[in-house]
Amino acid sequence: MASGYDVTAQARLPFYQHINTSVSVEQYFGDSVDLFHSGTGYHNPVAVSVGLNYTPVPLVTVTAKHKQGESGVSQNDVGLKLNYRFGVPLKQQLAADEVAVSRSLRGSRYDSPERDNLPVVEYRQRKTLSVYLATPPWDLQPGETVQLKLQIRSLHGIKSLSWQGDTQALSLTSPIEANSTDGWTVIMPRWSSEAGASNRWHLSLVVEDKTGQRVSSNEIALALTEPLVRVPAEGVSWQHLP
Known part of the structure; x- marks a missing residue:
């Protein structure tokens, strides 16, 4: 069920109570909401409806409604509603003069709440393509070859793989089959001691897939471990042993 709201205003002619008009605005929230009950989902759809009801006698009401969506989709509905009231003589419910009485405040106590009996549904699309990059080791050294581990689930097969990020700096190497998930490697660059150098690179x-659907993976970071530098201690002298 999709969540949302609707606002409805009704009006009728005081000198002719048989005709009733209504205007309503409704909006629902979701990525794939079927507002028109057609099987097609829309993102946060909004629609405006204009209705006209004709009640010749209290027992019968003929309804007509036009709904217009912001995406250009429209829907027309025509219906027939029976308003049978228990405890009220049938002769009175078939009298045209009783329509004005039923529209009064006293007569409206028999009215049932008006609601849309067709629920607005939000569809959840089945995930048919996903990709995940495993986290690389933390203690990487300059010149080290790192094998990238991919986890791809595709219902319709893989059409292409496209790497994003520092591919050139990491000397990204592909396997023989470019669409394979195995055999992708990078070579860690040399350590840079320049100011502002992060010695950290990113890939995604x-x-x-073969239907044209595209998804992006998580981003991984490959960072070098700072090399140890030996500094001679003060006061240490070197001499040759005899």
């Missing part, structure tokens, strides 16, 4: 992957 975009996968496209």
Whole structure:
């Protein structure tokens, strides 16, 4: 069920109570909401409805409604509603003069709450493509070859893999089959002692399946471990042993 709201205003002619008009605005929230009950989902759809009801006698009401969506989709509905009231003589419910009485405040006590009996549904699309990059080791050394581990689940097969990020700096190497999930490697660059150098590189992957659907993976970071530098202690002298 989709969540949302609707606001409805009704009006009728005081000198002719048989005709009733209504205007309503409704909005629901979700990524795939079927506002028109057609099987097609829309993102946070909004619709405006204009209705006209004709009640010749209290027992019968003919309804007509036009709904217009912001995406250009529209819907027309025509219906027939029976308003049978228990405890009220049938002769009185078939009298045209009783329509004005039923529209009064006293007569409206028999009215039932008006609601849309068709629920607005939000569809949840089945995930058919996903990709995940495993976290690389933390203690990487300059010149070290790192094997990238990919986890791809595709219902419709893989069309292409596209890497994003510091691919050149990491000397990204592909396997023989470019669409394979195994055999992708990088070579860690040399340590840089320059000011502002992070010695940290990032990679992510975009996968496209054979239906044209594309998804992006998580981003991984490959960082070098700072090399140890030996500094001679003060006062230490070197001499040759005899």
